[in-house]
Amino acid sequence: MTIDTPVIKAGTAKIAGRIISPNGTINNNVFINITVPHPISGEYAKYKALVDGSGKFSIDVDVETDISLIGIYPSLNPEKSLLVKLTNGGVTNIDIAYNSDFDIEKIDVRPDMNKNDMTRGFEVMGKMIEYRSGRKPEPLYNKSTEYFLNYARTIVTERLEIVKNDTLISKELKEILSKDFRLFLFKAHVFDYEEYMTGNYRNTNDDKSKKPDIQKIDRSYYRFLKDFNFNDPQYLNCFTFLEVQKAILQNEILDLPVIGDSDIPSWLASVKAILSDLVGFDNGPYYEILAANAYARQLNEEVKPLTAKQKENIANYWKNGEIAKILFRKNQQVAELDKFKSPVVVNDISSVPADKVIETIVAKHKGKVVFIDLWATWCTPCLNAMQEFRTAKNDFRDKDVAFVYITDGSSPRKLWEEKIKGIGSEHYYLTAAQWDYIMDHFGFEYIPSYLLYNKEGMLVKKITAFPGNEEVKKVINGLL
Structure with missing residues (x-):
């Protein structure tokens, strides 16, 4: 594809096309995840296009330049992502055919693009990120x-x-x-x-x-x-x-x-x-x-x-x-x-023994479903999950649900104080000992991780990695 020099321009672009599965049928939970970088408003705009029974999809996305490079991640094989060029005010049509191993067999795209750029762009970037020379790590902390x-x-x-x-x-x-x-x-x-x-x-x-x-x-x-x-x-x-x-x-x-x-x-x-x-x-x-x-x-x-x-x-x-x-x-x-953002409440729990932290938090919200989010300011998947869940979270604003967010000193305090303004709800800044105990006690190795308690204060679910809005809403509604 010819990638011209981008110019700042507010507008929208349409992405449409068809997913062709190896057996010719598409079930009702196939979708396309789309990430559009917004260099002016400073965010990655996330979209989800649902695929109908005939494999067709269509969605309009906001763009901030006359041409934009975006990421497309079909749910049939999200590991095989595509780099696609959009034109402000234009329509990009993409038909993707999969083989029986759910590898991409064929792509038809209009306007025409370099297929290797589309299929290999993210792959080559990934190779550069993951490359290791085999050299032993060199001490740098004592160098200039x-x-x-x-x-x-x-x-x-x-x-x-x-x-x-x-x-x-x-x-x-x-x-x-x-x-x-x-x-x-x-x-x-x-x-x-x-x-x-x-x-x-x-x-x-x-x-x-x-x-x-x-x-x-x-x-x-x-x-x-x-x-x-x-x-x-x-x-x-x-x-x-x-x-x-x-x-x-x-x-x-x-x-x-x-x-x-x-x-x-x-x-x-x-x-x-x-x-x-x-x-x-x-x-x-x-x-x-x-x-x-x-x-x-x-x-x-x-x-x-x-x-x-x-x-x-x-x-x-x-x-x-x-x-x-x-x-x-x-x-x-x-x-x-x-309009729907709940006020921020910061709680000091630093004097509570590590093994009593979660018990203390849950007890504060007796009679409510408690959704606890373990996150950090540096954790991109954590922040992406919060952004994705913002609208869905609003559905519970008048219901017996408490949303609780906990982090530790790996999140710089000043940055944490800034970010929680946009999250709302209840927040805790734990000591290293408290955080380590929770991660170890519940067997969490990564964040974001989540704990879900019922109204009686009993743990009903542990989750690592955000499972998506619909899954979270389903579980919470089941407990209300």
Whole structure:
């Protein structure tokens, strides 16, 4: 497929098509999961298109650029995901035929796209992420930051050989995947220096009982941002770009101001004073996107609509431009969610013995079904599950159900306090001992994990990984 340079544009696109199963029949629980990156409103918009008995599906999705690269995950084989190009205002038709092993046998797509780009894009990205050189982990916690940054650049260059040597995908997609992978690796391993070095110490040191003496970094550490040339509009096609923007806005060392009711030129002036020497420029479209993302931080993290002053500032600065249209569209969606959001209640339970924590929480909600969510601010599947469940959760707002969210010190306190504003309900910030006891006692190895108690305070279900809205609603309704 030809992947042109994207331009910011508010609109919608239609995805339609047909799923052809090996036996020719489609049962009533086949669907298509769709992920659309929204680089301006700073979120991954999730959609589900149901497939009818004849295999047909159709859905309209919001897009924020004239062309968008999106992920499609058919339920017949969700591991075999497709990278698809959408055109703002256009229709993309995809017919997917499966063989008896539920591998994709044939794809027909209109407008025409490079089939290898569609089927191999995510696969090649996955290979770069999962690649291991076989070298023994190297101690980095006691090296200079310059050494570490060069080490990270070397790892990126080494893994980019995978996409460089692929003979099937297009040159245009190679450029995008290369940018996206560089963003991914730096976001995962370089942004949070202390977290990475703590892990590196554990992986390379026999005595794991000690805590490493990790050097403190300052703003100058983030000079690696110059490597990216963020004014390149092709970043709008990178899945990880909006995560990096979020990381920059939330970074405690960079300490960018919250946009609040500030007028946009004043906010941008203060941001450029902090960032310009680190990113390597002091003007360009990047700063426009960052300002939009600063509003998106409030809309997404706090699920808090724009104030009258913020609306005025956006209209004065962007007039009737595309960024203003996108932000106002997102604000309308958030205003609907905000009507049903329950207030945040933060509970201090730090003095309760570890083996009594869950018992204490459940006892507080006697006579109610209690749904306990174990999560963390850094856990993307946890946050995705919460976003997916937001609307379904509203169905229980007047019923005898308590939603309880617990995390521990692995979630930075300041970031946790910001995120829970958008979640609502009851929250607990546990000690390490309390968290470890719960994970061990209930046999949980991963998060998100969930505990569901009936009105009598009896545990009826343990779940690891979010099972989907319908399953959760079914179980809760069964207990009411």
